[in-house]
Each structure stands twice: as structure tokens, then as C-alpha cells.
Amino acid sequence: MPVGTLGTVKGLFPDQLRAVGTQKLLANTYHLALRPGAEVVEELGGLHRFMDWDGPILTDSGGFQVFSLAGLRDIDDERVVFKSHIDGSILELTPARAIEIQQQLGADCIMCLDECPPADAPIEQIAEAVRRTTLWAQLCRDTQARDDQALFGIVQGGIDQSQREKSADKLVPLDFPGYAIGGLSVGESPTEMYRTLDHTTPHLPSEKPRYLMGVGRPEDLVESVLRGIDLFDCVMPTRNGRNATAFTSTGRVKMRNRKHMRDDAPLDPACECPACTRYCRGYLRHMFIAGEMLGPILLSLHNIAFYHRTMSDLRVAILEGRADSFRSECLAAWESE
């Protein structure tokens, strides 16, 4: 899922996303609840109409941003009290309120409120976050009133094997239609993340979607799919695209690099996106050097196309029983640029 934090994947029209293979978008509950407000979005017809995207949308609960972005003031089993990153006002979020906001926004997949501790948190804090996340998952389930939204439970537990297993084993009896794995890509190493997935996914039902939140690099997606993950969101394709870094079939390309100045070749000959079929590397570099807005737009679109193509090729490789060789080929090719 490309990330449309404020109800837009920055710089891109929905039909452009669809044309490069986007099936589903993520929007950010915390940001939309602060601005323009969930009530406003609801009044204007709900998130799909508001942002002109008629495909599936997933919203997170806002919990992650409360812990990462807002100034966390206080947390207990009832609520989390925080300071808005926009105007400093004091706000509170309860499990019930997180669900109510997501019902007002009207996404197709919604998330339970969870507590996401940092990667270096002591084990006592990790265990407390698992306990509270489990408690809140039940409260979220009890609050949900709409039957047209799939509510996902979120597994926490840091990189601790027993806490991950405990979190998953407590959530599965609540019979959510899908399960998210939160609290990764928060500062741990890739090896620690992969090991944690190895411990976690076997505890989640294989017939239900598993969603790894906020991950990641193309190699992380391939490694995680092979460990049983189905769904991802990450700002990397768009944020890196805006910052002049392209992901290609031969690795990362720094578009501002002087070596591209007179290069008439496409960014990625294997890609069919507008950036690669209509422009050469020299033009793309020129857009960034000159500060033209088309540069970030084209590279965002290209990077999203690259991520979708990688996942699409991986699906085929899995069906044909050659997922492991696909992984090896990708990892080798992405190191070559």
C-alpha cells in the first residue's frame, strides 16, 4: 500500500496510482483526525469520496503516531493523553474513540489501538505494552459497530520471542479478520526483524491476511513475504522518490548524481511507468537539479511502480515454486547499481 497520510499520496492522482498497479491505499488516522477532523471527512462523504479513491483503504488506529510523533503525556489502561504535533493542544485517545474515528473516516480495513514501544525499550515495558494492547484489542472489538469494515488486531512484543508469541496467542482467539504485526522497523536491525517474523507468523492463522506495518525496503518486503507476510505499507517509495532516490531493477539510483547529466537511457529499462517510458535519466536529473516539481512526482510514481512490480513478480515466483531463487536474484541485482 502506498501511503496517503493526509488523504493524498503526495503529488499523485488516484488514476496514476491505479495505472502503475496500486490496489489499496493507506491513510493516516492520527493526521486526518487532527486535520481536517474525522467529522469533516464524514460530512464530506467519507474518505473514499473525499480523496477520490474508490478502491480499498486501510487506516491505522493513530496509536503509532501518538507514540512516535505526538508528545506522549500519559498512558494508562483507559486512554492515552498526548499533545498535538500541530498546535500543542492536549488530546486523548481511547480504544473506543480510535474505532469511532475510523468509522467516521470509513476505510475498509481499520486497526485496533495499540501501544508501540521503541526498539530499545526494557522488557518490562515491552511486556506492559503487550498486556495493554491485548486489553485494548478486546475493547476495540466490542466498540466496532459497522459490519463493512475489517478490524485487524495488532501483535506487539518488540523483538522478544516469548512476548511476540504471547501477543499473537492472546489475539487469535478474538477472531479478527486479519492480523497486523506492529512495533517493527522502529530501530531494530533487519536480522532482528526477520527473526521476530520467524517467531510470530507461525502463531497467526494462515488463511487470514498478515500485515507488517511500516515496512520497508524492497529487500525487507521480499524477505518478509517469504516469512508469511501478505500486506505492507511504507513511505519509502514516495519519500525516497521526493528526495531523488529511485529503486530500480539494478539497485538504488541517486538521481541528482552528475553522471546522469548526459544519460539518454531510461531510469529502468525493465519499468513501464511514465518516468521510464517517456523520459531519460538526463531529464529526470535536470528536474531535481532545477527544483521542478515534476521530478518528485515522476520518481514517486516510478518507485511505487517498482514496488508493485516486485510484489507481482514475487507472487508469480511463489506460484511457480521458485521463490527462493527469486529472492537470491533480487538481492544480487539490487546490489549492482
Ligand SMILES: [Zn+2]
Ligand atoms: Zn519506472
